[in-house]
Amino acid sequence: MKLDAKAIGVMFIVCRIIDAITDVLVGYAIDKTRTRWGKSRPWFLFGAVPFALSAFLAFNVPQIAPSGKLVYAYATYIFLSFMYTVVNIPLASILPALTDDMNERTVLATWRKFFAFLGSTIVSATALSLVHLVGKGNEALGFRFVMGMFGIIGSICFFLTFALVRETNLQEQTKSVSLKKTVSSLAQNKPWKIFALNILFQWTGYFLQSAALVYYYKYYVRSTSMASLVATIMTIVPMVANFTVPFLAKKLGKRNLYELSAFVQLIGLLIIFIGQLQTSIIITGAFISALGYGIKESIYFSMQADPVDYGEWKTGVQAAGTLSSLNGFLGKVAQALAGGISGLLLSWGAYNNEALVQNAKALIAIKSMYIYIPAILLVLSIITMYFYRLDKQFPQIQKELAQRRKVKTYE
Numbered sequence: 001m002k003l004d005a006k007a008i009g010v011m012f013i014v015c016r017i018i019d020a021i022t023d024v025l026v027g028y029a030i031d032k033t034r035t036r037w038g039k040s041r042p043w044f045l046f047g048a049v050p051f052a053l054s055a056f057l058a059f060n061v062p063q064i065a066p067s068g069k070l071v072y073a074y075a076t077y078i079f080l081s082f083m084y085t086v087v088n089i090p091l092a093s094i095l096p097a098l099t100d101d102m103n104e105r106t107v108l109a110t111w112r113k114f115f116a117f118l119g120s121t122i123v124s125a126t127a128l129s130l131v132h133l134v135g136k137g138n139e140a141l142g143f144r145f146v147m148g149m150f151g152i153i154g155s156i157c158f159f160l161t162f163a164l165v166r167e168t169n170l171q172e173q174t175k176s177v178s179l180k181k182t183v184s185s186l187a188q189n190k191p192w193k194i195f196a197l198n199i200l201f202q203w204t205g206y207f208l209q210s211a212a213l214v215y216y217y218k219y220y221v222r223s224t225s226m227a228s229l230v231a232t233i234m235t236i237v238p239m240v241a242n243f244t245v246p247f248l249a250k251k252l253g254k255r256n257l258y259e260l261s262a263f264v265q266l267i268g269l270l271i272i273f274i275g276q277l278q279t280s281i282i283i284t285g286a287f288i289s290a291l292g293y294g295i296k297e298s299i300y301f302s303m304q305a306d307p308v309d310y311g312e313w314k315t316g317v318q319a320a321g322t323l324s325s326l327n328g329f330l331g332k333v334a335q336a337l338a339g340g341i342s343g344l345l346l347s348w349g350a351y352n353n354e355a356l357v358q359n360a361k362a363l364i365a366i367k368s369m370y371i372y373i374p375a376i377l378l379v380l381s382i383i384t385m386y387f388y389r390l391d392k393q394f395p396q397i398q399k400e401l402a403q404r405r406k407v408k409t410y411e
Helices: 005-032 039-057 068-091 103-135 139-164 181-186 190-220 224-254 254-275 280-303 307-314 320-348 359-386 392-408
Strands: none
Touching: 005 068, 005 181, 005 254, 005 320, 039 068, 039 359, 068 320, 103 224, 103 280, 181 190, 181 307, 181 320, 190 224, 190 280, 190 320, 190 359, 224 254, 224 280, 224 307, 254 280, 254 359, 254 392, 280 359, 307 320, 320 359
16 A cells, blocks of 8 residues: 555554453353354354455555545454454353363363464465465455455355354353453452463564564575574474373373473474574574473463363353453553564664664564573463462362352253
């Protein structure tokens, strides 16, 4: 659209603020949903086509005045962000309703992450080539067509999810619960509060390191080919490592596996740091880091469901939708934090995007983004999750919940 960069920067901030509100409202709406299809499933059915449409419109460039284009950008980006919330939060909120078995939840989360890795890999490998092929030099036309195609494919996937998934472990509220009471119930949910704090550490480190990858290998290692190789490793290795999670979680427990995988990721970062400019050592470190990251992210999505049951056991409020929406919002906060930190560091280092060689301060800033700060956040993540003790309590909680639900059924 060739709009002013500052105007777009403001737009992103405004949209994140709106996201903060809509995330919680959609999560609460899922908790209040009562249909013959369940609570989360209907959102896939009714959100699929509007989500595809929002993606298509966001990548469309209308032939109007610049001021009109900015208004259009606001409208379509807010629409896209809202529709993403509508179809994404149910992916998390539905997990407790699929099964109450911890191991089955881990297997389901593992498959979710495998196809997420696979989907992102397919898009990364094909999107720009398709844009070039279809647009024939006209990127606006190419993106419009490709996003339309991806939208149709996405809608089909959501329709299949609606048609083939069943909420067999759905627990209904016995009384209507207000949004205020739902949110206040989370204040009594200690495992979730620990998990929520860890979200900030985990995803801030991830987004910060992802943003710095190209800078680090281009300016510090002085090899753009290494940037591509490491990016590929960080995509493929987690996809494979993902399949070890159900077995390891059953042997070690979710919390222990999370901490172990975070430690493995940390070791990988330290090897990259020690390797300096040695290609073979960097590749080894990247592989180990990707291995830890892949396992950690998969077990993270499995762990999301368990504080829902704890909250129901502790307060009587079943808030899968609200809890999932707050988790998603915290992830967006982490993304904003990472963006702010990276911007401040690059500004402090006087980074020059036109220079082939960066000054010493800029290199320190880049290393801080890629290694130092993510390493510190991994340590904080490990320390935080040490206090997460839900794994040991969970069998007893499930037993008591089953007894309560049985009594309610007879009543």
